[in-house]
Amino acid sequence: MSASTEDKTPRTVGDTPKGGSVLGFYAAKGSPRPPRIARGEGVYLWDEGGHRFLDATAGAVVANIGHGNPRVLAAMQEQAARVTFAYPRFFESEQSIELADRVCALAGEGFDRAFFVSGGSEANESAIKLARQYAVVTGQPKRAKVISRNPSYHGSTLGALAVTGDAHTQSIYGPMVREMPKVSAPLSYRIPDGHTAESHALACADELETTIVREGADTVLAFIMEPIGGLSTGAAVAPAVYFERVRSICDRHGVLLIYDEIMSGAGRTGAFLAAHHWAGARPDFVTLAKGLAAGYTPLGALLVPDRIVDAVAGSGGFVHGHTYFTNPLSCAVANAVLGEVIEQDLVRRARDMGELLMARLREVAARSPIVGDVRGKGLFTAIEIVADKATKRQLPASFNAPARLTEHGLKHGIALYNRRANLGAFGDFQMITPPLTITPAEIDELADLLERSLRGLADEIA
Ligand code: PLP
DSSP states (O other): OOOOHHHOOOOOSSSSTTTSSSSTTTOOOSSOOOEEEEEBBEEEEETTOOOEEEEEHHHTTTTOOOOOOOHHHHHHHHHHOOSOOOOTTTTOHHHHHHHHHHHHHEEEEEEEEOOOSSHHHHHHHHHHHHHHHHHTTTTOTTOOEEEEEOOOOOOOOOOOOOOOOHHHHHHHHGGGOOOOHHHHHHHEEOOOOTHHHHHHHHHHHHHHHHHHHHHOOGGGGEEEEEEEOOTTSSSSOOHHHHHHHHHHHHHHTTTTEEEEEETTTTTTSSSSSSGGGGGGOOOOOOEOOGGGGSSSSSOOOEEHHHHHHHHHHHTTTTTOTTTTTTHHHHHHHHHHHHHHHHHTTHEEEEEEHHHHHHHHHHHHHHHOOOOEEEEEEETTTEEEEOOOOTBBBBGGGOHHHHHHHHHHHHHHHHEOOOGGGGGGGOOOEEOOOOOOOHHHHHHHHHHHHHHHHHHHHHHHHH
């Protein structure tokens, strides 16, 4: 059944009129609402009216193993019947130990310990606070600045917002947080005149060093970045030299390097960590969430080396925690999710299906007057929507092309998540990040539905 023929439900996504519904607030009776979810299976979701939607972005880049996985549901039920909550200061759980072993093994050398929380923002808060406590206990109390990139997205809590490079959120919450220094992220589509992708990326890395020196190296605690950005840069992939230069700059100045792999981690890019693509430039800390438990439970993780935890342990432990950290139910569910990732060889599959998806997206782009770029790695891909492909000119900000595309997508039976970071100042892109379980036939269907949605958008613009 097609969503366009049957659906009578009024829908809104993105900006809402004054007095209308506000995403996440449920009391606005009678206001326009998105479709109401009924069930999910594999790469598909169905609303209560029976309309099917291909989940082309795995929700918010979350549902890595697809919906309704019976083994994960069984593990959830089994753990729920045993115990769902035991406070971790009183009890450790087999599930969290097993999960830590598994995640650290998948993350590889340099990652010995895992700290589990409820999501991405909490994981980044934990990373920043652990870095700070490490600096304090190792006699570097002046180190308190965390440099990050512009654009970037590291979460919505106030600490994570302080390191998020987004002028829109800063315009609202900036006065409430300690402004942290920002450096340019190397974007790949609009490279400044006179630069190649490599020279531009190296200039961005060198800006990090200039900033560390300007701020005073002994005051800089860490540099946090998304190795491949999602909401921030739309899957822009920097050349390898960038990662190597950043690593050596951090080493030179004693600055901890944190990779936020909340979107890019857990296999999505065709490696368990995106960091694995640049093996000579490993970070000190990695944060994960989203695909780690793949939407079956809220979960985030911070992975760190022994030396950091050992230093903090000597001072009485990490002065930080949340009620739901190391939750046994969440850990059991994530264990089952990672079991599926391993057994179905989903990391390799992300690589193989990623190539197929990229080829299909390039065909769609070639036929579309408004798709200016296709980029990404593995199944972490994006298209960029422009007014003019030759000049790369953007559509007017007031048009909000990504939100419009989502509207067209819902009419055609494809769910396209996006959130317009920086009010589109760095481009209007649409992530295409389906579950890693997607089949070649489903990729064809995704490309077809996306093309129809893009045609609707192009007609609206013409
Ligand atoms: N970091 C990155 C790179 C993200 O993409 C997100 C969420 O989209 C977050 C952090 C925040 O994660 P959460 O929404 O689970 O708090």
